Amino acid sequence: MESRYTDNSISVFRSLDWLTVLLYLVLVCAGAVSIYAASYDFDHASMFSFNEFSGKQFLWIGLSIIIGGVILLLDYRLYEAYAYPIYGCMIILLIVTIFIAPDTKGSRSWLVFGPVSLQPAEFGKFATALALAKLFDSYNFRLNAKISNYFRALIIIFLPIILIIMQRETGSALVYFALIFVLYREGMSGLILFSVVCAVTFFVVAVKYTETMILGIPLGEFIVFVMVMVIFIMLLLMYCRDTMVAIFVTAGFAGSGLIVTVLELCGLHINGLIYFISIITLACLYTAVMMFRGDIRKFLVTIGFAVVSVLFLFSVNYVFGSVLEPHQQGRIKVALGIEEDLRGAGYNVNQSKIAIGSGGLIGKGFLNGTQTKLKYVPEQHTDFIFCTIGEEEGFAGSVAVLVVFTAFILRLMVIAERQRSPFGRVYSYCVVSFLIFHLAINVGMVIGLCPVIGIPLPFFSYGGSALWGFTILLFIMLRIDAARKERRE
């Protein structure tokens, strides 16, 4: 027993998950090299020069490793014991930030200490993760046991969201919604996760693609209807497990779709709205008739999904098109990154697509990118860093980065699952959720698939705050994991 305390550091480094550390180092170094490429200019300054973003980034990386080391050397029980106080302090810091932070480009989220600026929102992540983990670690806590448990979890999550929105950093605030994955993993009904994902997707698609018309309805609505149909079939197949009904419905959808396409090609215009409503209603009626064959509840959920989705689509259209004023619509669209602020985001995305597209299969080679060199892509060393990789390292490089990232996150999930305590597991899943959200949104926006929400690509984007925030997040997790064998259950 005594020796464990004296040999704390040795035992930590012995049971540390070195694979994760290795992947972490690979990612941060690749990041700094990309930053060098993104800000590389004619004067061929050294990668390590502190005048360059890359040089500074190496400095931030060095400091990160020190921070990581310190975190590993501390007793793991500290994080458990002080989870709430840390969370409390961070909330106070977030509140203070609203008032004392200077206004930079409309947001009040940066604290300036002489030459260094820090963004408290980045450090709110690990504090929130700790608090959430602590909550789930309380004696006999089960999320589904009482409805008040949901409230407690949601309060922990929403407090920083509200404060960060008040700092006008909508992007950073949205990140916290990723914690829905943690709630799901800890027992929240899968239907809720499913509905949330569907609702967000439908909303974004319906609002974003309103320009082109297809079958007399906007492209966005068309896509949503098709998605509803596909998901309907998938639900029949995988949730209700009724292959026969699924095949019939698929046949119906495909057949009618074919007829509509042929008619359209012959010059007969079909109103898409009427077509989709009627075919989905037919599918629902058919399913309703067939539902006595199996689990009625599951069939009802499937039908409910279709009906609610269509109603949701209409209400989105109604609220957005009729209730809100045009300038309010514009503001929401710009805030969510759906509409392209002509001078800002839209331009960035277009440029970044051109840059990535011009990369080809194997890229133009390190430091040979012309698009990113010419500073066509603003923010190219921060939020749009992936675009430099795409241009210079091509398809191969981008995929490699995505694969390493995915491997890294999957490895974190393995670590999360091997935790014996809810504290370790919930905390680890928080880390996993944040990383998934950041990766999905950041890369998605650079390649033009997601709304432009200005959040960094973890470990790659330039900036001390984000890097330190993620490093702290990760190393606390590694510290907790390293102690898993010491823990007595």
Next chain:
Amino acid sequence: MRKDYNLSKRKYVIGGFLCTVVLIYIIRLFNLQVADDHYKANAESNAFLRRIIYPARGLMYDRNGKLVVFNQPAYDVMIIPKDVGKFDTTALCQVLDITPEILAEKWAEMKSPRKNPGYSAYTPQKLISHLSQADYGRLQEKLYMFPGFFIQKRTVREYSSPTAANVLGNIREVSAKDVAADEYYRPGDYTGDLGIEKSYEKALRGIKGVEILMKDAYGRIKGKYEEGKHDVAPLAGHNLTLSIDIELQKYGEALMQNKIGAIVAIEPKTGEILALVTAPSYDPTLLVGKQRGKNYAALVRDPYKPLYDRALQAAYPPGSTFKPTQGLIFLQEGTINTSTMYPCYHGYVNRIRVGCHGHGSPIAIKPALQTSCNAFFCWGLKNFIDKRGTRPAKQLEKWKDYMVEMGYGYRLGVDLPSESRGFIPNPEYYNKSYRGVNWSANSIISISIGQGEVLATPLQIANLCATIANRGHFFTPHVVKAISDSVIDPKYTERHTPEINREYYDVVAEGMRMAVLGGTCRGAALPGIEVAGKTGTAQNPHGKDHSAFMGFAPYNDPKIAICVYVENAGFGATYGVPIGSLMMEKYLTGNISPGRKGIEERMLNSNTIISSGVKVH
């Protein structure tokens, strides 16, 4: 336990979600980078060239619709250093008609981090600016010989007549500071400098467009990317309609030649400035094109300071043109009424003495304005400041507030840069300068006749005249009357009314009318037009008195209010009055009546600059 096992299966859902998203992204990347042919084609072509298309800068018209400022094309030689291959230096020098030394110098200038901080070998850099039409033609023909070179079309300003340089301003290349302050600017862009070009820069400059061109591996331009689908057309700047009457402005400048001073003419009904003359002035075309730097330096060195806009930057003692304001305050405060008479024994004699000239005594306000009696206003101020039951400081504070309301002591807010505030003393000022000593009306008596500490710009004096012409209100003077597809700042249509009754303005206006009929301003009388006026002769520490005049006409329906200020020209009646009356006549009737041609001749040919005391080297 079973329940937990079930939950742990959810890791597959979360992991599956991650893998699905990444898979979708990989497919998308494959589409963008590998499958899509036109991106591949672009990948083979070396790069895009984003060429900025500069918008046409807004034009300026005068109040009668005459075009005053417009654009002419100019050409800059641009290079992308990275793309510049081997080329024949001698051939380039021949085409551009310059010596190799100059080329080398320009080259060094472009690369110098001090002179061109935004230098990058990858982006377009300006090598030579303002090519002439002929040089442009030759270079365009031979451009194929010089890889990495291209020509950027720009516009420079042209003026329909060499006048109003102080109002119009000019354009210059942006400084590193401008670029840092406003993300619109890139090094090498132009921005307004001085005058309207500066104050209306945002309206005039328009919005830049961009065309995306494709280049091949040799840097040759292969045409527009996707037939210009991603190009953005530039949006021309707003055109301005000035309130200036360019003919009147020209005439004013002619009258002011060989003199130092200013003329400000305002339309009282709107506050629109009809003419804003400063003398000496300069030809605005001096500050256009290649020679700008050299000429600018010469103007800065000029001992007569032509770049200094005396109409709104010079703070002069207003002299007797200040007296109407005093009359107004005394009437409003009840210090005097229209029949109050003060004695004038060839001046104000009350322990100290302020001189005056011959006229009847005692005298009431209207004749006092008519004859410009110093004593009357000194007595008025004395009785106002030393009023029983209050303190001088309190009274002076009140006095200052009235002056500020009438537009003195602070910037009026004209839409031109670097307006001066003038100076109106307040009690603290005197407390400080008479440290410990009690000051009284006698200590500050000269402010009542516009001397002493009081300073005003010709614009402020003209504004006072416009207020009297309107009988009690004014609009902030401005030089831009309308902006195409936009509106002028609402502050220029807002009526300002000092807290002084209209009837008192009637009194002062009548006094000024009497001055023209049979007082100091007799020379301002015009055939068939009722003129009102007030002379000013301002003592100053720089030699001979300044000659000033303010007046308005016609008396009952004023269309013009004017202030003329001529440095070191003696009595107000000798220069101020004739110049002012000629300006009013010119504006109201369009020409000068035959009987007054002699005055016109004399004013055009006179020279007061010799008495200014400025040493010319």
